[in-house]
Amino acid sequence: EIVLTQSPGTLSLSPGERATLSCRASQSVGGTFLAWYQQKPGQAPRLLIYVASSRAPGIPDRFSGSWSGTDFTLTISRLEPEDFAVYYCQQYYSSPNTFGQGTKLEIK
Amino acid sequence: EVQLLQSGAEVKKPGESLKISCQGSGFSFTNYWIGWVRQLPGKGLEWMGIIYPGDSDIRYSPSFQGQITISVDTSISTTYLQWSSLKASDTAMYYCARHSGRTLYSWFDPWGQGTPVTVST
Numbered sequence: 001e002i003v004l005t006q007s008p009g010t011l012s013l014s015p016g017e018r019a020t021l022s023c024r025a026s027q028s029v030g031g032t033f034l035a036w037y038q039q040k041p042g043q044a045p046r047l048l049i050y051v052a053s054s055r056a057p058g059i060p061d062r063f064s065g066s067w068s069g070t071d072f073t074l075t076i077s078r079l080e081p082e083d084f085a086v087y088y089c090q091q092y093y094s095s096p097n098t099f100g101q102g103t104k105l106e107i108k
Numbered sequence: 109e110v111q112l113l114q115s116g117a118e119v120k121k122p123g124e125s126l127k128i129s130c131q132g133s134g135f136s137f138t139n140y141w142i143g144w145v146r147q148l149p150g151k152g153l154e155w156m157g158i159i160y161p162g163d164s165d166i167r168y169s170p171s172f173q174g175q176i177t178i179s180v181d182t183s184i185s186t187t188y189l190q191w192s193s194l195k196a197s198d199t200a201m202y203y204c205a206r207h208s209g210r211t212l213y214s215w216f217d218p219w220g221q222g223t224p225v226t227v228s229t
Contacts, residue, residue: 001170035215037153044203045145045153047217056217088153092215096169097143099153 002027002091006100012108015079021103023089025070033093036065036074039102040085048087049074081107110134112142112204112220119226120194127190128223130204137185138162141207143216144178144189148200158207159187167212194227201225 003026013019023034032052037045047056049065052072062077076083084107089100115129130142143158157168161180168178177190189202202223205216 033213044219044222046219047208047215050208050215050217090215092213095167096171097155099155102152
């Protein structure tokens with residue numbers, strides 16, 4: 001089973017700042033078989049990024065994904081108030097698909 | 109519009125059985141994998157398993173194999189998640205979600221609204 005480790009567990013930033021979230025896979029995820037989701041309290045997760053760097057329809061361009069080997073990064077260039085939420089990465093390369101434990105992005 | 113509509117909240121006692129549902133609309137139901145995801149209270153997302161309605165091919169996470177049953181009724185475009193004997197530790201929010209593409213190797217989009225399950229004496 002592929003283990004995804006997200007860091008940091010909690011990130012405290014202010015609106016307008018840049019957020020960098022990390023997701024490290026324990027083994028190859030076939031290159032870019034990785035997605036990012038955003039979850040707000042009381043809501044279902046929402047797809048942000050797929051294939052490591054492609055934005056889902058309707059997702060603002062301040063969200064971007066990148067990778068190097070088995071290290072994946074979600075960057076939010078300038079935080080808006082609605083961006084404070086929990087973010088999860090997911091690999092869909094091998095079964096069982098797995099999620100990272102999440103990064104909580106909170107207002108500083 | 110592609111939608112997944114899940115059944116409502118459930119409150120059960122330990123040892124009882126339960127079957128929750130997820131009905132798809134706005135897409136060819138038999139051509140997309142649909143999965144189930146658990147979220148324990150205050151915790152992260154856990155991939156439980158996935159089913160292909162076209163031929164009822166099912167893949168379970170080893171963590172959930174033997175504990176749950178995933179099934180489908182294509183006549184009503186609905187997939188089910190079932191327990192034969194609930195435990196208090198099954199208390200969680202359960203989401204269904206569709207693979208975005210028609211392959212096994214795909215991300216989830218869209219998601220259902222979630223079904224909260226409470227197991228308590």
